[in-house]
Amino acid sequence: MLCSDSPLKGVAGITARDDFSAIEVRELRKRYGDMTAVDGISFRVEPGELFGFLGPNGAGKTTTVNILTGVSLPTAGSASVFGHDVVKDPFRAREAINVVPEVSNAYPEYTAWSNLMFTASLYGVHRGEAEQRAEELLRAFGLHDKRKVKVKGFSQGMRRKLVIAMALINRPRVLFMDEPTTGLDVQSVLSIREMVRDLNRSGITIFLTTHNLNEANILCDRVAIINRGKIVAIDTPENLKSAARRVQAVEVSFDRMSPETEVEVASLAGIKEVSRRGDKLRLLTDDPSAAVSALARFAGERYLAISYINTPGPSLEDVFIQLTGTGTSTSRGGDR
């Protein structure tokens, strides 16, 4: 959707040190009273990577982004962006980054144009350059004819796009995006994902949080799975999936299904996890053939007819369920 000399191209190199990781996080911890939101996480993101941070609600994704971008201070541990510590040398660290926060926080009283100009001057972008870049970004994001409209009157999707444009006005080397597609319609989701890919291709390192497995799977070079403040796995989507090959999935559907069916199936021998997918149940097991026999016996005893049964390959979701012990709420059916 964006041509080769796209405005999303080109990254300023002013404050970066090239021999450093784009993001380095060491034993980062954040406590709120007795609650530990981020529990000693460590990872590195290399320059040019599109890094996914995947986890269910409340896992600690936003907390991590807030610490990395200076909105919040860590309780312990450290983090740096291109070698600049985010707490000790925040000025340099923040000159190299920008952020698309969880909530689209453009100034509602300002027009799209003024929002871009304000952000540019806050990051020290010179007026002439800012104006040119704002023009380009507004066109690329399809907001050019709305540039003189106050953000108050923007739809959620328009706000999201504007906030992404605002985050690009200073040509950041690292872009943090906290659930950039949540709450948008299919078309906006697809166009934002396309933008994310283009941005990454143009050389921007992207740290993207999501609770959508499909999104992590199709966008990211590497994915860290975070649950209850701890990183439970970091790898490429494909490696994570093959890790799950040890565990197989069985999908089954009966002619009559009640919530009790789900509970009863979960208690069958050899079944590790059960999650509901529309009219199907998805089971995880070490031994699919034993599971299929057990299901057949179960159906016989209860006078249920099996209307569908399948043993599909592992999905990222299986890895996720296995690693986090949560599941159903983190992905919608058909989203694989």
Place this chain on the structure above:
Amino acid sequence: MIAEALSPERLGKELRRALVIAGKDIRIYCLKPPVLLFGLVFPFFLFLAFFVGKRGPIEEGIPGLICISVFFASSNIAPAGMPFERMTKTFSRYLSAPLSLTWMVFGKTLAGFFFGVAVSVIPLLVGIIGYGTSVTSPGLLILALLAGGMCFSCLGTLVGSMPTEAPGNAMTVLNFVRLPLLFMSGIFVTLEEMPAWARGLAAVSPLTYANDLLRRGTGFAGYYGWWLDLLVLLLYATAFFFIAAWIFNLSRRRS
């Protein structure tokens, strides 16, 4: 890194960014209803109610009117804006921008300062044109407006630093602080006319000193030395500012 943080180049960048924040705040908040109501209209009527009730000559009250205007206008921008910005999460933009927390707080404070000083020109002109106020000492008058504006704006920033997302809460606290400071000051009753205990109380209110300095600038007798007025205003400003910056940092630790 400390030497770098204090380099002229860095300080210049941060000052410019602080001014950017100040400019934006003035543009967005100076016409918001709470600012118009509590920053401009309310102090004017307050003044009328008290001064006209006293039946004194209006021209005697002009320095007081100017003082009240700066006081209410300067201290109003931050408490009106910040809770709203916390609610819309625009506040986090400043925290992730490349300028230190102290400079960000300074930018927020400058907004109130500029607004208050600009607003004070209205009663000053009313005094000069309508009531023959004479600016006998322009230097002291300007110092009074600048130091007063800064001090009261820092007070506003301090109130704005309380971590609420409801502008109403901050306005309530603000008026809860402002009205006592106003009534204890030497504005409605001059310091000479006060009993000793009231004079002691007045000495606590920064308004007393701003008013004293304004009176000297417009040809009335002062009570304290002009340097003492100035010193106290600056000390209050510094204290308000750094307590506010400390609270902002604390809430970053808690958020």
